[in-house]
Amino acid sequence: MKPLIFKYYYTLLIVLFALTACKKDEFINLTATLSSDSTLLETTEDTPIIFNLELTEKLSEDLQIEYEINTEEINKYINSEDFESYVEYISDLGDQWSRSNFNPAGINTLIFPKGSSILKIRIPFFDDDSLEYNEEFYLKVRAKPSYGLTIMGEIKPIMVTVEDNEENIDIGALVGEPIDDLEEAFEGALVAIDEDFNFKVVAINRKENIDREYKAAYELLDERSTHQIKKDIQAVSQSGEVPISMINLFYENEPLFDFVENMGDLYEEDLWLMGLNFYWAFNAYEDFDDYNNDSTIPIEYNADGAFGAALVHEYGHILTLNSKNELNRRVYNPAECSSLFSFEDGCFYKESVLNQFNANFNLIEEPLNKPEFVSWYAETDIFEDIAETFTVYVLEEKINPATAESSGALQKINFLKSHPTVKDKRSLIRSTLGNPTLPPFGFEDLSAFNKRRKGKPISCLHQRFSKHFTSK
Numbered sequence: 181m182k183p184l185i186f187k188y189y190y191t192l193l194i195v196l197f198a199l200t201a202c203k204k205d206e207f208i209n210l211t212a213t214l215s216s217d218s219t220l221l222e223t224t225e226d227t228p229i230i231f232n233l234e235l236t237e238k239l240s241e242d243l244q245i246e247y248e249i250n251t252e253e254i255n256k257y258i259n260s261e262d263f264e265s266y267v268e269y270i271s272d273l274g275d276q277w278s279r280s281n282f283n284p285a286g287i288n289t290l291i292f293p294k295g296s297s298i299l300k301i302r303i304p305f306f307d308d309d310s311l312e313y314n315e316e317f318y319l320k321v322r323a324k325p326s327y328g329l330t331i332m333g334e335i336k337p338i339m340v341t342v343e344d345n346e347e348n349i350d351i352g353a354l355v356g357e358p359i360d361d362l363e364e365a366f367e368g369a370l371v372a373i374d375e376d377f378n379f380k381v382v383a384i385n386r387k388e389n390i391d392r393e394y395k396a397a398y399e400l401l402d403e404r405s406t407h408q409i410k411k412d413i414q415a416v417s418q419s420g421e422v423p424i425s426m427i428n429l430f431y432e433n434e435p436l437f438d439f440v441e442n443m444g445d446l447y448e449e450d451l452w453l454m455g456l457n458f459y460w461a462f463n464a465y466e467d468f469d470d471y472n473n474d475s476t477i478p479i480e481y482n483a484d485g486a487f488g489a490a491l492v493h494e495y496g497h498i499l500t501l502n503s504k505n506e507l508n509r510r511v512y513n514p515a516e517c518s519s520l521f522s523f524e525d526g527c528f529y530k531e532s533v534l535n536q537f538n539a540n541f542n543l544i545e546e547p548l549n550k551p552e553f554v555s556w557y558a559e560t561d562i563f564e565d566i567a568e569t570f571t572v573y574v575l576e577e578k579i580n581p582a583t584a585e586s587s588g589a590l591q592k593i594n595f596l597k598s599h600p601t602v603k604d605k606r607s608l609i610r611s612t613l614g615n616p617t618l619p620p621f622g623f624e625d626l627s628a629f630n631k632r633r634k635g636k637p638i639s640c641l642h643q644r645f646s647k648h649f650t651s652k
């Protein structure tokens with residue numbers, strides 16, 4: 181029986197060979213129209229997108245397909261770390277997915293195999309733990325025919341949206357009151373800073389319209405970033421005993437006040453939120469002396485020192501308004517306070533910097549010699565006075581000693597220079613801050629308005645836009 185079986189297979193093989201050889205000879209087609217079944221795709225970062233390319237006719241040669249991820253025109257653009265370095269694809273004739281990598285120019289080349297009419301493409305994304313904007317890109321697909329192929333039809337760029345799958349922290353729990361509409365509650369992003377000064381984005385307003393510069397600025401506080409702006413915030417925060425616990429960063433061409441606020445519960449430790457407008461870290465007024473000209477020009481990070489000065493000013497508030505060393509927030513009645521009292525903050529301890537500053541410069545009979553203040557903004561109230569004086573103390577290159585005839589401003593600077601809580605901060609901050617310099621601005625005023633948070637206006641008491649100094 182054996183020879184018979186052998187013969188049977190032998191015959192079958194010959195028939196198969198004849199059939200395929202014959203078919204190959206007959207099938208020649210070098211022309212087809214290429215199309216895609218999608219123009220708009222949406223997904224979350226843990227789920228790949230899948231779409232099909234279709235040919236109207238089967239081709240007798242392989243067709244090369246090129247595609248790229250293009251973000252040139254996109255504000256909420258996807259970052260290269262957020263998608264994988266490869267895509268997978270399979271044709272209607274295939275039985276397993278092939279993988280293809282992007283080349284260094286960001287182009288990926290796939291093969292649409294001859295004889296097939298559908299090519300399924302699967303693009304995976306990197307499922308990270310970072311809180312991010314929902315990101316977008318255009319997928320640009322084109323045929324790269326060779327072997328005499330003629331491919332008609334043009335595939336329009338496919339718009340892809342990749343939603344982030346991380347959630348905002350409960351801001352309502354943080355501020356101690358429920359927040360119905362997060363998008364109304366705050367602008368920009370909240371970044372938590374832990375005790376080792378590591379940054380983590382914990383909330384983000386995804387409904388906000390942002391531009392490319394805004395997104396780039398926001399990413400400077402990302403865990404992966406090593407930008408100087410992050411180092412500067414760390415430097416300032418590390419200089420004192422009370423750290424910055426959270427940053428609210430926003431980015432807008434407005435003369436908007438930066439701010440600080442103690443979010444800590446009255447019976448808890450300090451939990452300081454600092455609001456910083458990153459716009460002024462990368463832009464400056466074109467002509468500061470011309471009131472009518474408010475156009476801005478891009479600058480290198482903190483090139484004019486304005487952003488660094490704002491940072492130091494705001495930290496000056498934390499240094500002088502913290503519960504840890506400076507004041508008792510549980511005193512509401514001025515009659516129960518024998519030193520400096522503020523309805524907003526509480527009762528300052530006798531040894532506190534502000535109480536002594538008040539005793540030395542406000543509760544005195546003899547008027548101070550002029551100028552009494554280091555800047556126009558310092559005239560606002562004692563809280564701004566000390567924050568401005570602190571800024572000049574830290575950032576002024578040389579601090580002259582004061583005598584009885586010296587100006588009030590210089591006496592105030594020298595008071596901080598000799599105060600045990602403050603004196604070492606100058607060298608600590610200057611040694612690590614990227615550009616420890618005072619901005620070269622004069623007295624020009626910008627009308628400022630109160631920033632709204634939690635739907636209600638915040639007092640401008642501890643807010644400011646730190647661009648103007650009248651020092652020296």
Ligand SMILES: [Zn+2]
Pocket residue numbers: 493494497563564567641642643644
């Ligand atoms: Zn201030």
